[in-house]
Amino acid sequence: MGLASQDPLPLSYFQQSDVVALARDLLGRYLLTEIDGQRTLGRITETEAYAGHGDKACHAHMQRKTKRNQIMYATGGHAYVYLCYGIHHLFNIVTNQEGEADAVLLRAVEPLEGTGYMLERRGLKDPLPRLTAGPGNMSKALGITTALYGRLLDTPELQVQAGAPLPDEQVATAPRVGIDYAGEDAQLPWRFYERHQRYVSKK
DNA sequence: GTTATGATTTACT
């Protein structure tokens, strides 16, 4: 099995102030989970940036603070997981400093390790793209649920490793998905994904 | 207390 193990990126990485740049930079890096003793590793292929109070698509728009989104106001490096449509556990990484409610939504990974666990969790026989493409599918494959709400991303259970950042020519941008209610902010090109990659939710 | 709804996915016409 294993690729050589890597150290997790330090929490300071997630405390950068430019959430859009960070969403782009996360492409190509490795997301590791070890839930219930099941180790899975995926290469990040799709992300979206949510820019705190000034972003109409963000749960923290206009400084909105609720029980659900309060962790967005913590320091970068916390996990923000919430249940969407009563079914899907969507996984975000909180970024920036305390008081700045920015986050990056992780939407897809390419399976690298523990694919058997991912297939079992998803009820699939083959590693079709939908195994880990799409935020709900990705979380389910990696065992991420709201039980991880507020967890720091520097533990054996949940971490991001350096991986191999993507060169610009392999990065595509697009408007974010499923936020038509956000008016003009729905047009912002804050979705990032790897070109020519099958483990991506939409072209 | 009651109601509306969603940063989605899947199945079906």
Place this chain on the structure above:
DNA sequence: GTAAATCATAACG
């Protein structure tokens, strides 16, 4: 193309 699934949270009264 449309619709159902499914429920914790948020908004409202």
